[in-house]
Amino acid sequence: MKTSIFLAVALLTVGTAAQYSSVMYCYSQFFTAYNLTVGAHFTLPSFADFAYARGKDELGYNNLNVAKVCLIQNALSNCVGGYSSYINPTDFPKMFNVTQSDNYAYIEDFFIGIYECQTAYNITINNFYCLASIGKNGFNSIAKCEAQLNTDITNKVPICVAENTFVKCMGDVYTTYCGADVGAYMCNIENIALTHVLPQCVPTLINCPAYST
Known part of the structure; x- marks a missing residue:
């Protein structure tokens, strides 16, 4: 549903090891909800595999499936909390082993998820x-x-x-x-x-x- 042309952008945020570890823990818990794991050297599942696993709920039989997706998504965003500024094209690959295209896809997905599941939740559910x-x-x-x-x-x-x-x-x-x-x-x-x-x-x-x- 999301499509963009991705260009590398140098951002100025620099996280500490402890801050990165907190975000990494949150994602580890997040993937568990979809029976996925963060692999060796903190390798993320391919975004396609993740989208497929989540899509079983997103494209389920009724909007209760999307409500479940949002519960999981909100748990991630709440866990990340104030460290969401480190979910950017520069810091994210410092935390995880991820391809360039998946790097951008995961970053987009995090912030879009907040919009879909919090800001515009009623639009998401009702439509x-x-x-x-x-x-x-x-x-x-x-x-x-x-x-x-x-x-x-x-x-x-x-x-x-x-x-x-x-x-x-x-x-x-x-x-x-x-x-x-x-x-x-x-x-x-x-x-x-x-x-x-x-x-x-x-x-x-x-x-x-x-x-x-």
């Missing part, structure tokens, strides 16, 4: 069935958004401009299939991802529509 089906029903439309992003990158369109076009496209797709509130929800999710993996784009992020309630 579960449409959110669970749009990957299939809106597949071609989403693919067009992704293709346009790739074309823009190839044509050397400034990355923040290209990403904003993508965010607008995705918001429009979700609005078409699931309504205006879900379109705004997706816009906010994409902006959260950009905030944490491409912080240079923050000043020019598009303004997402307001929720109806």
Whole structure:
């Protein structure tokens, strides 16, 4: 559901060994909930494997499955607490052995999870069935958004401009299939991802529509 072009960004945070250890413990407990483990040399499961394990609940038969996902996600964010500033492209690979693409995917996922399971929890739960089906029903439309992003990158369109076009496209797709509130929800999710993996784009992020309630 989240797609971004990932560029390495040097951030200025530097955690201590104790702070890193706290975050690492939290993730170890988090993965246990999905019958996954942190491997030798603190190697994380591939993000694809993690997403598959979690997806069994996210795409389950009813929104109780998503409620379970959010309980697990909130336990992680509560455990990490004030150390969430170390979940960034520079510090995360200092804690874990992770590929570059998975590094960004896990960072995005952490902060998007907070939005989905706390800030916009009611939107997540109340629109579960449409959110669970749009990957299939809106597949071609989403693919067009992704293709346009790739074309823009190839044509050397400034990355923040290209990403904003993508965010607008995705918001429009979700609005078409699931309504205006879900379109705004997706816009906010994409902006959260950009905030944490491409912080240079923050000043020019598009303004997402307001929720109806």
